[in-house]
Structures are given as C-alpha cells and as structure tokens.
Amino acid sequence: MRRVFVAVAAGLSTGCAQTPQVPALAPSALEQQAVRQVIADALAADAAMRDADSLYLIGATVIADGRARQEAPRFAGVRAGGQVSITASALEITTYLAWGSVEYRWTAETGGSVATGRATFVLERLGGAWRIKHAHSSVPRPPAG
Numbered sequence: 001m002r003r004v005f006v007a008v009a010a011g012l013s014t015g016c017a018q019t020p021q022v023p024a025l026a027p028s029a030l031e032q033q034a035v036r037q038v039i040a041d042a043l044a045a046d047a048a049m050r051d052a053d054s055l056y057l058i059g060a061t062v063i064a065d066g067r068a069r070q071e072a073p074r075f076a077g078v079r080a081g082g083q084v085s086i087t088a089s090a091l092e093i094t095t096y097l098a099w100g101s102v103e104y105r106w107t108a109e110t111g112g113s114v115a116t117g118r119a120t121f122v123l124e125r126l127g128g129a130w131r132i133k134h135a136h137s138s139v140p141r142p143p144a145g
Helices: 002-017 029-047
Strands: 056-064 082-091 098-106 114-126 129-138
Touching: 029 082, 029 098, 029 114, 029 129
Parallel strands: 056 129
Antiparallel strands: 082 098, 098 114, 114 129
16 A cells, blocks of 8 residues: 555656646747737837737836837837838747747838837737737847957
C-alpha cells in the first residue's frame, strides 16, 4: 500500500511541476496577413490622425517613448501629415494570442522629415478578429556625446 502511495505521489508531483506549453500555430499565410494588416492599419491611422479604436481591445495599453497614449499619434515618431511604412517585422501566432515586432519609418508629406521607430505588439483573437491588446514603441536616441 505504501509503495502505491509513493508511486502515485511521485507521479502527481512530476505532473504538477511541468508548465503546459501554448502551442504555436503553423500560421497560414492568411493568418499572418490578418495580424500584419491590423498592425499596419494602426500605424497608418496614426499618420492620418484617424481614430483607430476598432483595432484595439477595450482597455488596451499603448506606450510610446515611455508615456501612455490613448489617441493619435499613439506611436513614437509619428506625426500628422505623413505616411508610415513598415520596414521589417517578425510575428509569432498561437491559438488566441499573437505578438510581434516591427521597425517602421514615418515620412512627412512635405518638408522631408523622417523618423524611424520600433514597436512591439501583443494581439488577441476576439470573435474571429485580431485586436491589439498592448503596443510599445520608441524611436532610437542619438548617442550621448
């Protein structure tokens, strides 16, 4: 009886010690495109100073250069009167969450101003659509000197 108890207890303790892994999907091209499109739309809405609340979950947090932002421009380096293009990106997608990072470039429509930035995103699938849960962006700082 004692051996059975020890064997069961050992089995339970090893089962409890393991952390379940969230399986990453082998995302289809359509799934990746859907996530990329939400991110691109959020950046484009910022440059156009358009309301983009439909892209965000209620209570989403957006941080730009260390400050919370709740309306456009939400992303670091982006200002009115320009366009944003994504220059590099990486994504991971699971069943209900996606996260990724992008490098972007904001270019003024007039005057030639340019700003580059980096952003990380966490998106959640809600009702079959991807919505931004958290975004953090920053622009590179010039070296001290």
